[in-house]
Amino acid sequence: MWDYTDKVKDYFFNPKNAGVLETANAVGEVGAISCGDALKLMMRVDPETEVIEAATFQTFGCGSAIASSSALTEIIVGKTLGEALQISNQDIADFLGGLPPEKMHCSVMGYEALQAAVANFRGETWSDDHEEGGLVCKCFGVDEGMIERAVRANKLTTPEQVTNFTKAGGGCLTCFEGIEAVLARVNEELVAEGLLSFDEAYRIGSVDPRALKQKARPKAPPAPPKLDIKPLIAFETLAPVPAPAAAAATAVLEAPAPVARLTTVQKIRLIEETLEEIRPFLKQDGGDCELVDVDGNNVIVKLAGACVGCQMASVTVNGVQEKLIAKTGLPLRVIPVK
Incomplete structure:
Protein backbone atom coordinates (compact mmCIF):
# COMPACT_ATOMS: atom_id res chain seq x y z
CA MET A 1 0.00 0.00 0.00
CA TRP A 2 1.30 3.43 -0.91
CA ASP A 3 2.11 5.52 2.14
CA TYR A 4 1.15 9.11 1.31
CA THR A 5 3.73 11.64 2.44
CA ASP A 6 2.96 14.08 5.24
CA LYS A 7 3.13 16.89 2.70
CA VAL A 8 0.46 15.32 0.50
CA LYS A 9 -1.78 14.92 3.55
CA ASP A 10 -1.11 18.49 4.68
CA TYR A 11 -1.82 19.98 1.26
CA PHE A 12 -5.06 18.00 1.11
CA PHE A 13 -6.41 18.67 4.61
CA ASN A 14 -5.02 22.22 4.67
CA PRO A 15 -4.87 23.33 1.04
CA LYS A 16 -2.99 26.51 0.27
CA ASN A 17 -4.50 29.14 -2.06
CA ALA A 18 -7.85 27.41 -2.49
CA GLY A 19 -10.76 29.47 -3.78
CA VAL A 20 -11.53 32.24 -6.25
CA LEU A 21 -8.98 34.91 -7.19
CA GLU A 22 -11.10 37.96 -7.96
CA THR A 23 -8.16 39.87 -9.50
CA ALA A 24 -7.08 37.05 -11.80
CA ASN A 25 -6.05 37.98 -15.34
CA ALA A 26 -4.98 34.45 -16.34
CA VAL A 27 -7.33 31.50 -16.02
CA GLY A 28 -6.83 27.91 -17.12
CA GLU A 29 -9.44 25.16 -16.93
CA VAL A 30 -8.78 21.50 -17.71
CA GLY A 31 -10.63 18.25 -17.25
CA ALA A 32 -14.35 17.78 -16.75
CA ILE A 33 -16.39 16.82 -13.73
CA SER A 34 -18.18 14.25 -15.89
CA CYS A 35 -14.78 12.54 -16.37
CA GLY A 36 -13.96 12.53 -12.66
CA ASP A 37 -11.41 15.36 -12.35
CA ALA A 38 -11.50 19.07 -13.12
CA LEU A 39 -9.18 21.94 -12.25
CA LYS A 40 -9.49 25.69 -12.56
CA LEU A 41 -6.25 27.63 -12.03
CA MET A 42 -6.42 31.40 -11.53
CA MET A 43 -3.38 33.69 -11.58
CA ARG A 44 -2.70 37.40 -11.25
CA VAL A 45 0.20 38.28 -13.53
CA ASP A 46 2.04 41.60 -13.68
CA PRO A 47 1.52 42.77 -17.29
CA GLU A 48 4.92 44.47 -17.42
CA THR A 49 7.20 41.86 -15.85
CA GLU A 50 4.99 38.77 -16.38
CA VAL A 51 5.69 37.78 -12.78
CA ILE A 52 2.95 35.66 -11.18
CA GLU A 53 1.92 37.68 -8.14
CA ALA A 54 -0.83 35.38 -6.85
CA ALA A 55 -2.43 32.06 -7.76
CA THR A 56 -5.45 30.15 -6.49
CA PHE A 57 -7.33 27.04 -7.59
CA GLN A 58 -10.60 25.18 -7.50
CA THR A 59 -10.61 21.47 -8.12
CA PHE A 60 -13.00 18.57 -8.26
CA GLY A 61 -11.28 15.27 -7.63
CA CYS A 62 -9.51 13.06 -5.12
CA GLY A 63 -7.12 14.05 -2.35
CA SER A 64 -4.12 13.78 -4.64
CA ALA A 65 -5.76 16.17 -7.11
CA ILE A 66 -6.34 18.74 -4.36
CA ALA A 67 -2.80 18.38 -3.02
CA SER A 68 -1.28 18.64 -6.51
CA SER A 69 -3.30 21.75 -7.36
CA SER A 70 -2.37 23.38 -4.06
CA ALA A 71 1.30 22.53 -4.57
CA LEU A 72 1.24 24.03 -8.06
CA THR A 73 0.06 27.42 -6.76
CA GLU A 74 2.84 27.43 -4.17
CA ILE A 75 5.48 26.60 -6.77
CA ILE A 76 4.56 29.21 -9.38
CA VAL A 77 3.99 32.33 -7.26
CA GLY A 78 6.96 34.70 -7.67
CA LYS A 79 8.07 33.15 -10.96
CA THR A 80 7.79 34.69 -14.40
CA LEU A 81 5.55 32.99 -16.93
CA GLY A 82 8.63 31.74 -18.75
CA GLU A 83 10.00 30.20 -15.57
CA ALA A 84 6.63 28.70 -14.68
CA LEU A 85 6.35 27.04 -18.07
CA GLN A 86 9.56 25.14 -17.31
CA ILE A 87 7.80 23.37 -14.43
CA SER A 88 6.91 19.76 -15.17
CA ASN A 89 4.31 17.51 -13.64
CA GLN A 90 7.19 15.59 -12.03
CA ASP A 91 8.25 18.81 -10.28
CA ILE A 92 4.76 18.99 -8.74
CA ALA A 93 4.96 15.37 -7.58
CA ASP A 94 8.49 15.90 -6.21
CA PHE A 95 7.35 19.00 -4.33
CA LEU A 96 4.85 16.79 -2.50
CA GLY A 97 7.43 14.12 -1.78
CA GLY A 98 6.01 11.78 -4.41
CA LEU A 99 2.66 10.48 -5.61
CA PRO A 100 1.56 6.87 -6.19
CA PRO A 101 1.88 5.82 -9.85
CA GLU A 102 -1.88 5.64 -10.38
CA LYS A 103 -2.24 9.25 -9.15
CA MET A 104 0.38 10.86 -11.38
CA HIS A 105 -2.44 12.09 -13.64
CA CYS A 106 -3.24 14.60 -10.87
CA SER A 107 0.12 16.30 -11.33
CA VAL A 108 -0.31 16.20 -15.13
CA MET A 109 -3.66 17.96 -14.74
CA GLY A 110 -1.89 20.78 -12.87
CA TYR A 111 0.74 21.06 -15.60
CA GLU A 112 -1.97 21.26 -18.27
CA ALA A 113 -3.91 23.91 -16.30
CA LEU A 114 -0.78 26.05 -16.08
CA GLN A 115 -0.28 25.84 -19.85
CA ALA A 116 -3.90 26.87 -20.36
CA ALA A 117 -3.65 29.81 -17.94
CA VAL A 118 -0.52 31.19 -19.58
CA ALA A 119 -2.14 30.92 -23.01
CA ASN A 120 -5.20 32.73 -21.65
CA PHE A 121 -3.05 35.59 -20.35
CA ARG A 122 -1.29 35.93 -23.71
CA GLY A 123 -4.54 35.88 -25.65
CA GLU A 124 -3.68 32.57 -27.28
CA THR A 125 -5.90 29.57 -27.82
CA TRP A 126 -5.15 26.52 -25.72
CA SER A 127 -7.59 23.77 -25.01
CA ASP A 128 -7.88 20.12 -24.20
CA ASP A 129 -10.97 19.75 -26.37
CA HIS A 130 -9.37 17.19 -28.69
CA GLU A 131 -8.19 19.49 -31.46
CA GLU A 132 -4.71 17.96 -31.30
CA GLY A 133 -5.13 14.71 -33.19
CA GLY A 134 -8.59 13.81 -31.97
CA LEU A 135 -10.12 12.14 -28.96
CA VAL A 136 -8.48 8.85 -27.92
CA CYS A 137 -10.15 7.94 -24.60
CA LYS A 138 -13.86 8.75 -24.49
CA CYS A 139 -14.26 7.57 -20.89
CA PHE A 140 -11.97 10.30 -19.54
CA GLY A 141 -11.91 12.77 -22.42
CA VAL A 142 -8.19 12.37 -23.17
CA ASP A 143 -6.94 13.41 -26.59
CA GLU A 144 -3.86 12.46 -28.57
CA GLY A 145 -2.10 15.71 -27.68
CA MET A 146 -2.33 15.12 -23.93
CA ILE A 147 -1.02 11.56 -24.28
CA GLU A 148 1.84 12.72 -26.47
CA ARG A 149 2.83 15.48 -24.02
CA ALA A 150 2.75 13.08 -21.06
CA VAL A 151 4.79 10.42 -22.89
CA ARG A 152 7.38 12.91 -24.08
CA ALA A 153 7.72 14.83 -20.81
CA ASN A 154 7.95 11.73 -18.61
CA LYS A 155 9.50 9.27 -21.09
CA LEU A 156 6.67 6.79 -20.60
CA THR A 157 7.21 3.39 -22.19
CA THR A 158 4.14 1.29 -21.27
CA PRO A 159 0.36 1.64 -21.72
CA GLU A 160 -0.04 1.23 -17.96
CA GLN A 161 2.15 4.28 -17.37
CA VAL A 162 0.06 6.25 -19.87
CA THR A 163 -3.05 5.36 -17.87
CA ASN A 164 -1.39 6.43 -14.62
CA PHE A 165 -0.32 9.78 -16.06
CA THR A 166 -3.42 10.64 -18.12
CA LYS A 167 -6.23 8.23 -17.07
CA ALA A 168 -6.56 7.21 -20.73
CA GLY A 169 -7.48 3.53 -20.80
CA GLY A 170 -8.66 3.59 -17.21
CA GLY A 171 -12.23 2.76 -18.17
CA CYS A 172 -13.42 0.34 -20.84
CA LEU A 173 -10.03 0.01 -22.62
CA THR A 174 -11.58 0.24 -26.10
CA CYS A 175 -9.03 3.00 -26.68
CA PHE A 176 -6.08 0.65 -26.10
CA GLU A 177 -5.04 0.52 -29.76
CA GLY A 178 -5.10 4.31 -29.96
CA ILE A 179 -2.95 4.58 -26.83
CA GLU A 180 -0.53 2.03 -28.26
CA ALA A 181 -0.22 3.92 -31.52
CA VAL A 182 0.60 7.25 -29.86
CA LEU A 183 2.97 5.62 -27.35
CA ALA A 184 4.91 3.70 -30.01
CA ARG A 185 5.15 6.73 -32.30
CA VAL A 186 6.41 9.10 -29.61
CA ASN A 187 8.84 6.48 -28.27
CA GLU A 188 10.24 6.06 -31.78
CA GLU A 189 10.73 9.83 -31.97
CA LEU A 190 12.46 9.87 -28.57
CA VAL A 191 14.82 7.10 -29.71
CA ALA A 192 15.65 9.10 -32.87
CA GLU A 193 16.36 12.14 -30.70
CA GLY A 194 18.64 10.13 -28.42
CA LEU A 195 16.35 10.61 -25.41
CA LEU A 196 15.35 6.95 -25.10
CA SER A 197 17.19 3.74 -25.81
CA PHE A 198 15.95 1.38 -28.50
CA ASP A 199 15.43 -1.43 -25.98
CA GLU A 200 13.25 0.78 -23.75
CA ALA A 201 10.92 1.92 -26.53
CA TYR A 202 7.44 0.44 -26.63
CA ARG A 203 6.43 -1.69 -29.60
CA ILE A 204 2.85 -2.30 -30.66
CA GLY A 205 1.66 -5.70 -29.47
CA SER A 206 4.05 -5.86 -26.51
CA VAL A 207 1.18 -5.84 -23.99
CA ASP A 208 -2.01 -7.89 -23.97
CA PRO A 209 -4.84 -5.47 -23.12
CA ARG A 210 -6.78 -8.27 -21.43
CA ALA A 211 -3.98 -8.84 -18.94
CA LEU A 212 -3.69 -5.09 -18.38
CA LYS A 213 -7.41 -4.83 -17.68
CA GLN A 214 -7.27 -7.65 -15.14
CA LYS A 215 -4.26 -6.11 -13.43
CA ALA A 216 -5.62 -2.58 -13.36
CA ARG A 217 -9.14 -3.42 -12.32
CA PRO A 218 -9.66 -5.84 -9.43
CA LYS A 219 -13.03 -7.57 -9.29
CA ALA A 220 -15.46 -5.14 -7.72
CA PRO A 221 -18.58 -5.88 -5.68
CA PRO A 222 -22.05 -5.23 -7.13
CA ALA A 223 -23.04 -1.59 -7.43
CA PRO A 224 -24.87 -0.23 -4.37
CA PRO A 225 -28.53 0.77 -4.59
CA LYS A 226 -29.11 4.13 -6.22
CA LEU A 227 -29.72 7.00 -3.85
CA ASP A 228 -31.11 10.43 -4.58
CA ILE A 229 -27.85 12.37 -4.90
CA LYS A 230 -27.72 15.83 -6.48
CA PRO A 231 -24.12 17.05 -6.99
CA LEU A 232 -23.36 20.67 -7.73
CA ILE A 233 -21.57 20.12 -11.02
CA ALA A 234 -21.48 23.71 -12.30
CA PHE A 235 -17.80 24.51 -11.89
CA GLU A 236 -18.43 28.21 -11.29
CA THR A 237 -20.52 27.39 -8.22
CA LEU A 238 -17.57 26.05 -6.23
CA ALA A 239 -17.44 28.80 -3.63
CA PRO A 240 -14.49 29.27 -1.25
CA VAL A 241 -14.87 28.78 2.48
CA PRO A 242 -12.55 29.97 5.27
CA ALA A 243 -9.24 28.09 5.56
CA PRO A 244 -8.02 25.66 6.71
CA ALA A 245 -10.94 23.53 5.58
CA ALA A 246 -10.43 21.77 2.24
Whole structure:
Protein backbone atom coordinates (compact mmCIF):
# COMPACT_ATOMS: atom_id res chain seq x y z
CA MET A 1 0.00 0.00 0.00
CA TRP A 2 1.30 3.43 -0.91
CA ASP A 3 2.11 5.52 2.14
CA TYR A 4 1.15 9.11 1.31
CA THR A 5 3.73 11.64 2.44
CA ASP A 6 2.96 14.08 5.24
CA LYS A 7 3.13 16.89 2.70
CA VAL A 8 0.46 15.32 0.50
CA LYS A 9 -1.78 14.92 3.55
CA ASP A 10 -1.11 18.49 4.68
CA TYR A 11 -1.82 19.98 1.26
CA PHE A 12 -5.06 18.00 1.11
CA PHE A 13 -6.41 18.67 4.61
CA ASN A 14 -5.02 22.22 4.67
CA PRO A 15 -4.87 23.33 1.04
CA LYS A 16 -2.99 26.51 0.27
CA ASN A 17 -4.50 29.14 -2.06
CA ALA A 18 -7.85 27.41 -2.49
CA GLY A 19 -10.76 29.47 -3.78
CA VAL A 20 -11.53 32.24 -6.25
CA LEU A 21 -8.98 34.91 -7.19
CA GLU A 22 -11.10 37.96 -7.96
CA THR A 23 -8.16 39.87 -9.50
CA ALA A 24 -7.08 37.05 -11.80
CA ASN A 25 -6.05 37.98 -15.34
CA ALA A 26 -4.98 34.45 -16.34
CA VAL A 27 -7.33 31.50 -16.02
CA GLY A 28 -6.83 27.91 -17.12
CA GLU A 29 -9.44 25.16 -16.93
CA VAL A 30 -8.78 21.50 -17.71
CA GLY A 31 -10.63 18.25 -17.25
CA ALA A 32 -14.35 17.78 -16.75
CA ILE A 33 -16.39 16.82 -13.73
CA SER A 34 -18.18 14.25 -15.89
CA CYS A 35 -14.78 12.54 -16.37
CA GLY A 36 -13.96 12.53 -12.66
CA ASP A 37 -11.41 15.36 -12.35
CA ALA A 38 -11.50 19.07 -13.12
CA LEU A 39 -9.18 21.94 -12.25
CA LYS A 40 -9.49 25.69 -12.56
CA LEU A 41 -6.25 27.63 -12.03
CA MET A 42 -6.42 31.40 -11.53
CA MET A 43 -3.38 33.69 -11.58
CA ARG A 44 -2.70 37.40 -11.25
CA VAL A 45 0.20 38.28 -13.53
CA ASP A 46 2.04 41.60 -13.68
CA PRO A 47 1.52 42.77 -17.29
CA GLU A 48 4.92 44.47 -17.42
CA THR A 49 7.20 41.86 -15.85
CA GLU A 50 4.99 38.77 -16.38
CA VAL A 51 5.69 37.78 -12.78
CA ILE A 52 2.95 35.66 -11.18
CA GLU A 53 1.92 37.68 -8.14
CA ALA A 54 -0.83 35.38 -6.85
CA ALA A 55 -2.43 32.06 -7.76
CA THR A 56 -5.45 30.15 -6.49
CA PHE A 57 -7.33 27.04 -7.59
CA GLN A 58 -10.60 25.18 -7.50
CA THR A 59 -10.61 21.47 -8.12
CA PHE A 60 -13.00 18.57 -8.26
CA GLY A 61 -11.28 15.27 -7.63
CA CYS A 62 -9.51 13.06 -5.12
CA GLY A 63 -7.12 14.05 -2.35
CA SER A 64 -4.12 13.78 -4.64
CA ALA A 65 -5.76 16.17 -7.11
CA ILE A 66 -6.34 18.74 -4.36
CA ALA A 67 -2.80 18.38 -3.02
CA SER A 68 -1.28 18.64 -6.51
CA SER A 69 -3.30 21.75 -7.36
CA SER A 70 -2.37 23.38 -4.06
CA ALA A 71 1.30 22.53 -4.57
CA LEU A 72 1.24 24.03 -8.06
CA THR A 73 0.06 27.42 -6.76
CA GLU A 74 2.84 27.43 -4.17
CA ILE A 75 5.48 26.60 -6.77
CA ILE A 76 4.56 29.21 -9.38
CA VAL A 77 3.99 32.33 -7.26
CA GLY A 78 6.96 34.70 -7.67
CA LYS A 79 8.07 33.15 -10.96
CA THR A 80 7.79 34.69 -14.40
CA LEU A 81 5.55 32.99 -16.93
CA GLY A 82 8.63 31.74 -18.75
CA GLU A 83 10.00 30.20 -15.57
CA ALA A 84 6.63 28.70 -14.68
CA LEU A 85 6.35 27.04 -18.07
CA GLN A 86 9.56 25.14 -17.31
CA ILE A 87 7.80 23.37 -14.43
CA SER A 88 6.91 19.76 -15.17
CA ASN A 89 4.31 17.51 -13.64
CA GLN A 90 7.19 15.59 -12.03
CA ASP A 91 8.25 18.81 -10.28
CA ILE A 92 4.76 18.99 -8.74
CA ALA A 93 4.96 15.37 -7.58
CA ASP A 94 8.49 15.90 -6.21
CA PHE A 95 7.35 19.00 -4.33
CA LEU A 96 4.85 16.79 -2.50
CA GLY A 97 7.43 14.12 -1.78
CA GLY A 98 6.01 11.78 -4.41
CA LEU A 99 2.66 10.48 -5.61
CA PRO A 100 1.56 6.87 -6.19
CA PRO A 101 1.88 5.82 -9.85
CA GLU A 102 -1.88 5.64 -10.38
CA LYS A 103 -2.24 9.25 -9.15
CA MET A 104 0.38 10.86 -11.38
CA HIS A 105 -2.44 12.09 -13.64
CA CYS A 106 -3.24 14.60 -10.87
CA SER A 107 0.12 16.30 -11.33
CA VAL A 108 -0.31 16.20 -15.13
CA MET A 109 -3.66 17.96 -14.74
CA GLY A 110 -1.89 20.78 -12.87
CA TYR A 111 0.74 21.06 -15.60
CA GLU A 112 -1.97 21.26 -18.27
CA ALA A 113 -3.91 23.91 -16.30
CA LEU A 114 -0.78 26.05 -16.08
CA GLN A 115 -0.28 25.84 -19.85
CA ALA A 116 -3.90 26.87 -20.36
CA ALA A 117 -3.65 29.81 -17.94
CA VAL A 118 -0.52 31.19 -19.58
CA ALA A 119 -2.14 30.92 -23.01
CA ASN A 120 -5.20 32.73 -21.65
CA PHE A 121 -3.05 35.59 -20.35
CA ARG A 122 -1.29 35.93 -23.71
CA GLY A 123 -4.54 35.88 -25.65
CA GLU A 124 -3.68 32.57 -27.28
CA THR A 125 -5.90 29.57 -27.82
CA TRP A 126 -5.15 26.52 -25.72
CA SER A 127 -7.59 23.77 -25.01
CA ASP A 128 -7.88 20.12 -24.20
CA ASP A 129 -10.97 19.75 -26.37
CA HIS A 130 -9.37 17.19 -28.69
CA GLU A 131 -8.19 19.49 -31.46
CA GLU A 132 -4.71 17.96 -31.30
CA GLY A 133 -5.13 14.71 -33.19
CA GLY A 134 -8.59 13.81 -31.97
CA LEU A 135 -10.12 12.14 -28.96
CA VAL A 136 -8.48 8.85 -27.92
CA CYS A 137 -10.15 7.94 -24.60
CA LYS A 138 -13.86 8.75 -24.49
CA CYS A 139 -14.26 7.57 -20.89
CA PHE A 140 -11.97 10.30 -19.54
CA GLY A 141 -11.91 12.77 -22.42
CA VAL A 142 -8.19 12.37 -23.17
CA ASP A 143 -6.94 13.41 -26.59
CA GLU A 144 -3.86 12.46 -28.57
CA GLY A 145 -2.10 15.71 -27.68
CA MET A 146 -2.33 15.12 -23.93
CA ILE A 147 -1.02 11.56 -24.28
CA GLU A 148 1.84 12.72 -26.47
CA ARG A 149 2.83 15.48 -24.02
CA ALA A 150 2.75 13.08 -21.06
CA VAL A 151 4.79 10.42 -22.89
CA ARG A 152 7.38 12.91 -24.08
CA ALA A 153 7.72 14.83 -20.81
CA ASN A 154 7.95 11.73 -18.61
CA LYS A 155 9.50 9.27 -21.09
CA LEU A 156 6.67 6.79 -20.60
CA THR A 157 7.21 3.39 -22.19
CA THR A 158 4.14 1.29 -21.27
CA PRO A 159 0.36 1.64 -21.72
CA GLU A 160 -0.04 1.23 -17.96
CA GLN A 161 2.15 4.28 -17.37
CA VAL A 162 0.06 6.25 -19.87
CA THR A 163 -3.05 5.36 -17.87
CA ASN A 164 -1.39 6.43 -14.62
CA PHE A 165 -0.32 9.78 -16.06
CA THR A 166 -3.42 10.64 -18.12
CA LYS A 167 -6.23 8.23 -17.07
CA ALA A 168 -6.56 7.21 -20.73
CA GLY A 169 -7.48 3.53 -20.80
CA GLY A 170 -8.66 3.59 -17.21
CA GLY A 171 -12.23 2.76 -18.17
CA CYS A 172 -13.42 0.34 -20.84
CA LEU A 173 -10.03 0.01 -22.62
CA THR A 174 -11.58 0.24 -26.10
CA CYS A 175 -9.03 3.00 -26.68
CA PHE A 176 -6.08 0.65 -26.10
CA GLU A 177 -5.04 0.52 -29.76
CA GLY A 178 -5.10 4.31 -29.96
CA ILE A 179 -2.95 4.58 -26.83
CA GLU A 180 -0.53 2.03 -28.26
CA ALA A 181 -0.22 3.92 -31.52
CA VAL A 182 0.60 7.25 -29.86
CA LEU A 183 2.97 5.62 -27.35
CA ALA A 184 4.91 3.70 -30.01
CA ARG A 185 5.15 6.73 -32.30
CA VAL A 186 6.41 9.10 -29.61
CA ASN A 187 8.84 6.48 -28.27
CA GLU A 188 10.24 6.06 -31.78
CA GLU A 189 10.73 9.83 -31.97
CA LEU A 190 12.46 9.87 -28.57
CA VAL A 191 14.82 7.10 -29.71
CA ALA A 192 15.65 9.10 -32.87
CA GLU A 193 16.36 12.14 -30.70
CA GLY A 194 18.64 10.13 -28.42
CA LEU A 195 16.35 10.61 -25.41
CA LEU A 196 15.35 6.95 -25.10
CA SER A 197 17.19 3.74 -25.81
CA PHE A 198 15.95 1.38 -28.50
CA ASP A 199 15.43 -1.43 -25.98
CA GLU A 200 13.25 0.78 -23.75
CA ALA A 201 10.92 1.92 -26.53
CA TYR A 202 7.44 0.44 -26.63
CA ARG A 203 6.43 -1.69 -29.60
CA ILE A 204 2.85 -2.30 -30.66
CA GLY A 205 1.66 -5.70 -29.47
CA SER A 206 4.05 -5.86 -26.51
CA VAL A 207 1.18 -5.84 -23.99
CA ASP A 208 -2.01 -7.89 -23.97
CA PRO A 209 -4.84 -5.47 -23.12
CA ARG A 210 -6.78 -8.27 -21.43
CA ALA A 211 -3.98 -8.84 -18.94
CA LEU A 212 -3.69 -5.09 -18.38
CA LYS A 213 -7.41 -4.83 -17.68
CA GLN A 214 -7.27 -7.65 -15.14
CA LYS A 215 -4.26 -6.11 -13.43
CA ALA A 216 -5.62 -2.58 -13.36
CA ARG A 217 -9.14 -3.42 -12.32
CA PRO A 218 -9.66 -5.84 -9.43
CA LYS A 219 -13.03 -7.57 -9.29
CA ALA A 220 -15.46 -5.14 -7.72
CA PRO A 221 -18.58 -5.88 -5.68
CA PRO A 222 -22.05 -5.23 -7.13
CA ALA A 223 -23.04 -1.59 -7.43
CA PRO A 224 -24.87 -0.23 -4.37
CA PRO A 225 -28.53 0.77 -4.59
CA LYS A 226 -29.11 4.13 -6.22
CA LEU A 227 -29.72 7.00 -3.85
CA ASP A 228 -31.11 10.43 -4.58
CA ILE A 229 -27.85 12.37 -4.90
CA LYS A 230 -27.72 15.83 -6.48
CA PRO A 231 -24.12 17.05 -6.99
CA LEU A 232 -23.36 20.67 -7.73
CA ILE A 233 -21.57 20.12 -11.02
CA ALA A 234 -21.48 23.71 -12.30
CA PHE A 235 -17.80 24.51 -11.89
CA GLU A 236 -18.43 28.21 -11.29
CA THR A 237 -20.52 27.39 -8.22
CA LEU A 238 -17.57 26.05 -6.23
CA ALA A 239 -17.44 28.80 -3.63
CA PRO A 240 -14.49 29.27 -1.25
CA VAL A 241 -14.87 28.78 2.48
CA PRO A 242 -12.55 29.97 5.27
CA ALA A 243 -9.24 28.09 5.56
CA PRO A 244 -8.02 25.66 6.71
CA ALA A 245 -10.94 23.53 5.58
CA ALA A 246 -10.43 21.77 2.24
CA ALA A 247 -14.01 22.45 1.18
CA ALA A 248 -12.85 25.50 -0.78
CA ALA A 249 -11.06 23.15 -3.12
CA THR A 250 -13.83 20.64 -3.66
CA ALA A 251 -17.36 20.33 -4.92
CA VAL A 252 -20.11 20.09 -2.31
CA LEU A 253 -22.60 17.26 -2.38
CA GLU A 254 -26.18 17.51 -1.24
CA ALA A 255 -27.07 14.13 0.22
CA PRO A 256 -30.04 12.62 2.05
CA ALA A 257 -30.08 12.05 5.79
CA PRO A 258 -28.21 11.28 7.94
CA VAL A 259 -25.70 13.68 6.35
CA ALA A 260 -27.16 16.68 4.52
CA ARG A 261 -23.97 18.17 3.05
CA LEU A 262 -20.48 16.74 2.96
CA THR A 263 -17.24 18.23 1.73
CA THR A 264 -14.63 15.82 0.40
CA VAL A 265 -12.66 16.09 3.65
CA GLN A 266 -15.74 15.45 5.78
CA LYS A 267 -16.67 12.46 3.64
CA ILE A 268 -13.21 10.90 3.96
CA ARG A 269 -13.13 11.46 7.70
CA LEU A 270 -16.58 9.90 8.09
CA ILE A 271 -15.47 6.90 6.02
CA GLU A 272 -12.34 6.55 8.16
CA GLU A 273 -14.41 6.72 11.37
CA THR A 274 -16.85 4.11 10.06
CA LEU A 275 -14.04 1.75 9.05
CA GLU A 276 -12.50 2.13 12.50
CA GLU A 277 -15.81 0.98 13.96
CA ILE A 278 -15.83 -2.08 11.69
CA ARG A 279 -12.19 -3.15 12.01
CA PRO A 280 -12.41 -4.59 15.59
CA PHE A 281 -15.02 -7.11 14.42
CA LEU A 282 -12.86 -8.17 11.48
CA LYS A 283 -9.81 -8.48 13.73
CA GLN A 284 -11.72 -10.83 16.01
CA ASP A 285 -11.77 -13.28 13.09
CA GLY A 286 -8.13 -12.62 12.19
CA GLY A 287 -8.83 -10.19 9.37
CA ASP A 288 -8.61 -6.45 8.76
CA CYS A 289 -9.62 -3.74 6.30
CA GLU A 290 -7.54 -0.61 5.69
CA LEU A 291 -8.51 2.51 3.75
CA VAL A 292 -6.25 3.10 0.73
CA ASP A 293 -7.94 5.99 -1.05
CA VAL A 294 -11.26 7.68 -1.76
CA ASP A 295 -11.80 8.63 -5.40
CA GLY A 296 -15.22 10.18 -5.89
CA ASN A 297 -17.70 7.64 -4.51
CA ASN A 298 -15.22 4.77 -4.88
CA VAL A 299 -13.73 3.68 -1.55
CA ILE A 300 -10.55 1.70 -2.22
CA VAL A 301 -9.63 -0.64 0.63
CA LYS A 302 -7.00 -3.28 1.33
CA LEU A 303 -8.08 -6.50 3.00
CA ALA A 304 -5.53 -8.08 5.32
CA GLY A 305 -5.05 -11.18 7.42
CA ALA A 306 -7.74 -13.83 7.19
CA CYS A 307 -9.79 -11.63 4.84
CA VAL A 308 -7.25 -12.16 2.05
CA GLY A 309 -8.29 -15.05 -0.16
CA CYS A 310 -11.25 -15.86 2.06
CA GLN A 311 -14.26 -17.34 0.24
CA MET A 312 -16.43 -14.91 2.23
CA ALA A 313 -14.35 -11.86 1.25
CA SER A 314 -17.04 -10.58 -1.12
CA VAL A 315 -19.57 -10.83 1.72
CA THR A 316 -17.21 -8.86 3.95
CA VAL A 317 -16.78 -6.18 1.29
CA ASN A 318 -20.53 -5.93 0.78
CA GLY A 319 -21.02 -5.64 4.53
CA VAL A 320 -18.48 -2.82 4.75
CA GLN A 321 -20.13 -1.12 1.77
CA GLU A 322 -23.61 -1.30 3.31
CA LYS A 323 -22.31 0.08 6.59
CA LEU A 324 -20.63 3.03 4.83
CA ILE A 325 -23.73 3.80 2.79
CA ALA A 326 -25.90 3.76 5.89
CA LYS A 327 -23.49 5.99 7.81
CA THR A 328 -22.81 8.56 5.09
CA GLY A 329 -25.99 8.55 3.05
CA LEU A 330 -23.86 8.39 -0.11
CA PRO A 331 -23.85 5.76 -2.92
CA LEU A 332 -20.37 4.55 -2.04
CA ARG A 333 -18.75 1.59 -3.75
CA VAL A 334 -16.09 -0.39 -1.90
CA ILE A 335 -13.33 -1.77 -4.14
CA PRO A 336 -10.70 -4.12 -2.64
CA VAL A 337 -7.14 -4.03 -3.99
CA LYS A 338 -4.09 -6.13 -3.26
